[in-house]
Amino acid sequence: MRQRSSDTDDEPPMQPAVAPLAPLSPAKRVPWRKVLWARQPYDDTHTAESFLEELVVNATVPQRDYATVVWSALVVDQQVATVTAVGGASHALYTGRVMPRQLLLADALLMLLGSLLWLASSAWAGAKAASAAGAAAAGAATAAELAALSPDASPPKHRHQHRRRHRRHVQQQQRDATPPSWRASALDGVGSMAALALATALLSPLLGTLTENVSSDTTIACACLLLLAHLYLHDYHFTAALTAQLSASLALGCAVCGSVLVASRLGSPAAVYAQLLLSLELYIVGPYCRRQVAAASHAAHAALTAGMIGAAAALLARQSALATSAYCCALLFITFICPMWLVRIHKFKAAINGPWDEAVPRLSAAVSRQLSQR
Amino acid sequence: MDPPPPGRLRLLMVSDFFYPNTGGVEAHIYQLSQCLLAAGHKVVVLTHAYGDRCGVRHLTNGLKVYYVPRLPITQSVTLPTLFGGFRLLRHILIRERITLLHAHQAFSTMAHEAVLHARTMGLPVVFTDHSLFGFADASSILVNKVLKFTLADVHAVICVSHTSKENTVLRACIPPTRVSVIPNAVDASLFEPDAPPVPQAAALHPGKQQQAAKRRRQQQQQWLRRRRKTQAGSDGNGADEGSSADGGGSSSSSSDGGDGSGITIVALSRLVYRKGIDLLAAILPELCARHPRVQFLIGGDGPKRPLLEAVVREHGLQGRVQLVGAVPHEQVRSLLVQGHVFLNCSLTEAFCMALVEAAAAGLLVVSTRVGGVPEVLPDEMLLLAEPSPDGLVAAVGQALARVAAGGRDPWAQHAAVREMYSWQAIAARTERVYWSVVGAGAAACRDDSMAGRLERYVKCGKWFGPICCCVAAVDWLYWRFLEWVDPAAGIEPAPDFPPLSG
Numbered sequence: 001m002r003q004r005s006s007d008t009d010d011e012p013p014m015q016p017a018v019a020p021l022a023p024l025s026p027a028k029r030v031p032w033r034k035v036l037w038a039r040q041p042y043d044d045t046h047t048a049e050s051f052l053e054e055l056v057v058n059a060t061v062p063q064r065d066y067a068t069v070v071w072s073a074l075v076v077d078q079q080v081a082t083v084t085a086v087g088g089a090s091h092a093l094y095t096g097r098v099m100p101r102q103l104l105l106a107d108a109l110l111m112l113l114g115s116l117l118w119l120a121s122s123a124w125a126g127a128k129a130a131s132a133a134g135a136a137a138a139g140a141a142t143a144a145e146l147a148a149l150s151p152d153a154s155p156p157k158h159r160h161q162h163r164r165r166h167r168r169h170v171q172q173q174q175r176d177a178t179p180p181s182w183r184a185s186a187l188d189g190v191g192s193m194a195a196l197a198l199a200t201a202l203l204s205p206l207l208g209t210l211t212e213n214v215s216s217d218t219t220i221a222c223a224c225l226l227l228l229a230h231l232y233l234h235d236y237h238f239t240a241a242l243t244a245q246l247s248a249s250l251a252l253g254c255a256v257c258g259s260v261l262v263a264s265r266l267g268s269p270a271a272v273y274a275q276l277l278l279s280l281e282l283y284i285v286g287p288y289c290r291r292q293v294a295a296a297s298h299a300a301h302a303a304l305t306a307g308m309i310g311a312a313a314a315l316l317a318r319q320s321a322l323a324t325s326a327y328c329c330a331l332l333f334i335t336f337i338c339p340m341w342l343v344r345i346h347k348f349k350a351a352i353n354g355p356w357d358e359a360v361p362r363l364s365a366a367v368s369r370q371l372s373q374r
Numbered sequence: 375m376d377p378p379p380p381g382r383l384r385l386l387m388v389s390d391f392f393y394p395n396t397g398g399v400e401a402h403i404y405q406l407s408q409c410l411l412a413a414g415h416k417v418v419v420l421t422h423a424y425g426d427r428c429g430v431r432h433l434t435n436g437l438k439v440y441y442v443p444r445l446p447i448t449q450s451v452t453l454p455t456l457f458g459g460f461r462l463l464r465h466i467l468i469r470e471r472i473t474l475l476h477a478h479q480a481f482s483t484m485a486h487e488a489v490l491h492a493r494t495m496g497l498p499v500v501f502t503d504h505s506l507f508g509f510a511d512a513s514s515i516l517v518n519k520v521l522k523f524t525l526a527d528v529h530a531v532i533c534v535s536h537t538s539k540e541n542t543v544l545r546a547c548i549p550p551t552r553v554s555v556i557p558n559a560v561d562a563s564l565f566e567p568d569a570p571p572v573p574q575a576a577a578l579h580p581g582k583q584q585q586a587a588k589r590r591r592q593q594q595q596q597w598l599r600r601r602r603k604t605q606a607g608s609d610g611n612g613a614d615e616g617s618s619a620d621g622g623g624s625s626s627s628s629s630d631g632g633d634g635s636g637i638t639i640v641a642l643s644r645l646v647y648r649k650g651i652d653l654l655a656a657i658l659p660e661l662c663a664r665h666p667r668v669q670f671l672i673g674g675d676g677p678k679r680p681l682l683e684a685v686v687r688e689h690g691l692q693g694r695v696q697l698v699g700a701v702p703h704e705q706v707r708s709l710l711v712q713g714h715v716f717l718n719c720s721l722t723e724a725f726c727m728a729l730v731e732a733a734a735a736g737l738l739v740v741s742t743r744v745g746g747v748p749e750v751l752p753d754e755m756l757l758l759a760e761p762s763p764d765g766l767v768a769a770v771g772q773a774l775a776r777v778a779a780g781g782r783d784p785w786a787q788h789a790a791v792r793e794m795y796s797w798q799a800i801a802a803r804t805e806r807v808y809w810s811v812v813g814a815g816a817a818a819c820r821d822d823s824m825a826g827r828l829e830r831y832v833k834c835g836k837w838f839g840p841i842c843c844c845v846a847a848v849d850w851l852y853w854r855f856l857e858w859v860d861p862a863a864g865i866e867p868a869p870d871f872p873p874l875s876g
Contacts, residue, residue, distance in 0.1 A: 361762065362763075
């Protein structure tokens, strides 16, 4: 092009460079190739037949069916029921409908019930794993054990890749560190529960005066926001530990903080203690117990969910009809409407993949563990 | 505003990325500008201030660069302000009497804002996208929305590879016929092989002219060596590097294809996750075990360097793997020519300039099959591998076998690469895009009135479209306001330097 303009310097060039660099019109028969290193007799804007040939849409997107999604939503119901139960109990304490002593008794009963459930479901799951081991090879046994430990051995696919990798890693650790018997873990649980109860008892006089110079409205509003944050951040399908992930730790922190705020308005140390103990039992120990039950059997999981929802509704019904109906509507929405919604909007999902995607290096588990240690 | 002489353009290149920062985009803008200057156009570059480098600078051949005072927030991308830079940009456009704006890189906020404002002022705009993006994560979705808004109203889009074109078309929802593919290039003369041309190669390519060219290159190369030595002598730090580079170079030329000492594999990139350093760390021990005579030379620096160091330490590879740290661009060649095989483990690349540089230096290239990499070099120079340790180990094995078999002529390869990629050709192709946009015919087939623009913006989406329209309308009002407060007639035009000849 520059040659051309030097040839005809005096002539007014109107459209100097529109004249193509190379003769483009002849020899169009040469098939176009997707290469950059060879200059081809085609325009730079040429769009070949093979354009977007390697585009893949929705390759790894799982098909969702309504029943499965409803079933998965039950854990959300459980958590909502938990939060409602703690809130309802606090309100009952606050209005004087329930005496602190009664609630402490209820705490103790709940603890007992939870322990029994834990033991029963552990024994049940252990028996299931043992029978599976008897039937299948050793490798399958480990897998079954793993499946029994985690209700969600195949994690939801829409989660991010690195999270999945992380989870696999966690499961690996868990497999290495699974205690041989549930008795040891039960003893361990009893010990830590006792420590928890003691620490709460010692702290409750202090916590009772925490928000003395803040108004009730502010405290309750803060607590409500914290509990909503808890419901949003909670890890509903945790595998190894409830606080293995940052968001789940935050969720637990939110829940405990919300409970402390509510408890601080209750006045007497006994009431504070009873309320805090209840919330700690339900927020910290509850998820493990429920996971164990869910792993043991589907029927038990459904029954436990129904029981929790019913208990929370009964607690609430004695105090406010409006709150009870709001609670029931929320549960209906979460259990039936949201899954329907999810399944319906799923057809609009377009996960686009192609050669431009960032490759995920397929390192073997051993190598990636070795690398991640550094 | 007085128009440039016929056949000449006044161009403004806008990007957040420019020298002293280094990378593919920076090199592209600089080289393209130099070639366009050589072709007789006026080129001005607009970027943000880098440290105390603020204000107007003149680079080689009168390339004027505006380093405007704007705050970079992350990875030298400026804080998005939407209308904040308009006043200054308008002054520059009017002062320099710009006739076409060329914006670079999809995550440069300056480029996006400049496109919007230039379109408001009625200038034709060309946009070059240099990278690949996914569709799934939040940052990609955000960038893709902004890109959709920007590309809705530009006149032409340029991508650096065919894969990049597919990607950009999908992300911005634009017709593929509006997108040109113009690759990057390398300045091949900076990446000449070290070994002198062997006699057989000369016999293969007869002709006095070629021999003369080779002689010239040889002389050039000797001169380069001498200059490197004097440079190395001038500062103490560079002294060992220069001498080691020379030592390595001579050893590699003596052992070319021979059995005496081993083959050297060179890897050179920033040591970050996206460049596949985890893969490299995973395969290093296995490669060293399988090929006991192979040496590794790894250049570059970054957050993954401790990982590589730990792998080297743990497997006792200190004698075989050399981590040389960051390599300034002018020393890249001296690093490359010490090796026989170039290894690239990147996880994503739109167009990998490093591959072309290595090929120009006569190395056999092994790379992961990602993005636009398969398009960059022909099969005889490039071995592709799946992005997994097994795939890479196998491909490196093949490459080593090829090198050991001999018969590869680095100078022939250099000549071939020189033929494939040159900035002059790239600039000429880019210039054709400019003329297709500026030419008399271009205006006829496009409605550049405000109504036409809004019509294009509203097509961006049910909700997003009207938002785009609002932004464009507000920008137009702001422009009218600026015209009222600070009329264009009051802005002194800058003389063209070097002067544009007709």
